[in-house]
Amino acid sequence: MSSPAILVDGVTVHYGEVLALDAASLTLGAARICGLIGMNGSGKSTLFKVIMGMVKPDAGRVLIHGESPAIARKAGGIGYVPQSEDVDWQFPLSVHDVVMMGRYGHQGFTRRPSKADRAAVDHALDRVELSEFAGRQIGQLSGGQKKRAFVARGIAQGATTMLLDEPFAGVDKRSEATISRLLRELSADGCTILLSTHDLHALPQLCDEAVLLMRKVLMHGPPEEALKPENLAMAFGLDVLNRDLPDSGIPSRQAGS
């Protein structure tokens, strides 16, 4: 049997005294779109960073298609759309430069882009509908355009696993629709997608499965199951049941805030 696309096995992470992940375990199959839900501080970004190999777990292990995150990353297999707060938007890089970063693993020691690298970047920019902004400094884009630029980096990279930390936060409707469409297309091409979101309404349309996180994985199953009030109460606290819930039983505002 082939290895899962993402295996997180008993991962614990501390930042000093703070316990961010507590023996969290998760197995994700190839080409699935999985939504990661949890209140602020529940460990979502930390989980992404552990899967990326940017944060080393105190215990447990992570495997991407059977390889360590470091090897998978070196091979260009993992694309990452960080939370906006984690990016220095003043950095003097154009949108084209950011997307070209996805080609570094394909370039030699000199990092001189080949014709194929340039073609891959142009193609990725076209797919995210940002070709006309290629020369613009990355910080001069709207919130949604910035997210799309990072999705383009993953596409140019040829990533088989995409991690997106709140891709819909601060995003206009057009970018939201474009990103959702791209994620479905990438998944149809075999890419495995893990994304965190506070937009619970969007989960069932976009995601094949959902994970409720509160330092541990509390629940992993169909999105509809995750959205059941008793499961949301487990992840967000019992008070979620007393908020102004619409008919669907889903909190109408950013949960956990």
Ligand SMILES: Nc1ncnc2c1ncn2[C@@H]1O[C@H](COP(=O)(O)OP(=O)(O)OP(=O)(O)O)[C@@H](O)[C@H]1O
């Ligand atoms: N670099 C750090 N140093 C110290 N503590 C940290 C650091 N990064 C995160 N934490 C803490 O670890 C816990 C988990 O944080 P994390 O950012 O993973 O949560 P999150 O679910 O992504 O939150 P949010 O929804 O607000 O983005 C929180 O208590 C946070 O304050």
